[in-house]
Amino acid sequence: AQSVTQPDIHITVSEGASLELRCNYSYGATPYLFWYVQSPGQGLQLLLKYFSGDTLVQGIKGFEAEFKRSQSSFNLRKPSVHWSDAAEYFCAVGSNRDDKIIFGKGTRLHILP
Amino acid sequence: GAGVSQSPRYKVAKRGQDVALRCDPISGHVSLFWYQQALGQGPEFLTYFQNEAQLDKSGLPSDRFFAERPEGSVSTLKIQRTQQEDSAVYLCASSLDEAGNTGELFFGEGSRLTVL
Numbered sequence: 001a002q003s004v005t006q007p008d009i010h011i012t013v014s015e016g017a018s019l020e021l022r023c024n025y026s027y028g029a030t031p032y033l034f035w036y037v038q039s040p041g042q043g044l045q046l047l048l049k050y051f052s053g054d055t056l057v058q059g060i061k062g063f064e065a066e067f068k069r070s071q072s073s074f075n076l077r078k079p080s081v082h083w084s085d086a087a088e089y090f091c092a093v094g095s096n097r098d099d100k101i102i103f104g105k106g107t108r109l110h111i112l113p
Numbered sequence: 114g115a116g117v118s119q120s121p122r123y124k125v126a127k128r129g130q131d132v133a134l135r136c137d138p139i140s141g142h143v144s145l146f147w148y149q150q151a152l153g154q155g156p157e158f159l160t161y162f163q164n165e166a167q168l169d170k171s172g173l174p175s176d177r178f179f180a181e182r183p184e185g186s187v188s189t190l191k192i193q194r195t196q197q198e199d200s201a202v203y204l205c206a207s208s209l210d211e212a213g214n215t216g217e218l219f220f221g222e223g224s225r226l227t228v229l
Binding site: 004006036041042043044045046049090098099100101102103104105106 | 116117144146148153154155156157158161163168169171172204206217218219220221222223
């Protein structure tokens with residue numbers, strides 16, 4: 001069965017610092033990979049997605065993620081975080097075998113002024 | 114409306130009561146998902162519709178949970194004889210794509226259910 005692991009429950013970074021959120025997936029088929037963000041009181045919003053092709057994908061709000069098949073990872077990065085980036089981030093995986101999209105447990109990002 | 118609308122936003126039920134949660138997806142969206150999000154957890158898949166057809170209900174935790182989308186638009190998630198472990202935020206998401214695994218999911222703000 002497919003699964004997603006986000007090893008970090010909480011991450012704290014200073015405003016202006018770089019960010020990397022980790023995501024590892026487990027799935028035998030070709031994965032479709034996603035990052036979603038959930039801000040307080042708001043619904044989840046798609047940041048970026050990977051299906052095929054270039055393994056470095058660009059998303060909204062200055063985020064990017066890199067698919068590394070050998071490491072089964074899809075880490076999210078941002079060169080310089082802003083206070084407004086404080087939120088919960090979810091990695092998710094789908095596949096061409098079924099119609100589910102499975103989410104990780106999330107990483108809560110805290111920003112220090 | 115422009116986005117996915119869920120109602121009620123908050124529901125408090127006594128243990129044993131039945132509840133119904135409504136989802137109004139974005140007009141024209143083919144795929145519709147229900148997820149359950151417990152406090153501090155990620156969304157857990159419950160069920161998936163393509164138009165009016167319920168193609169996957171493998172995530173429904175028990176036969177007390179029932180979902181329908183009779184006309185391929187609005188969907189209702191019904192929970193019978195609610196238990197305390199049903200307390201969670203229930204998220205609805207819709208997608209324009211027929212394939213539920215590839216499209217961008219647009220989420221509603223959720224319905225927070227508290228069972229006393």
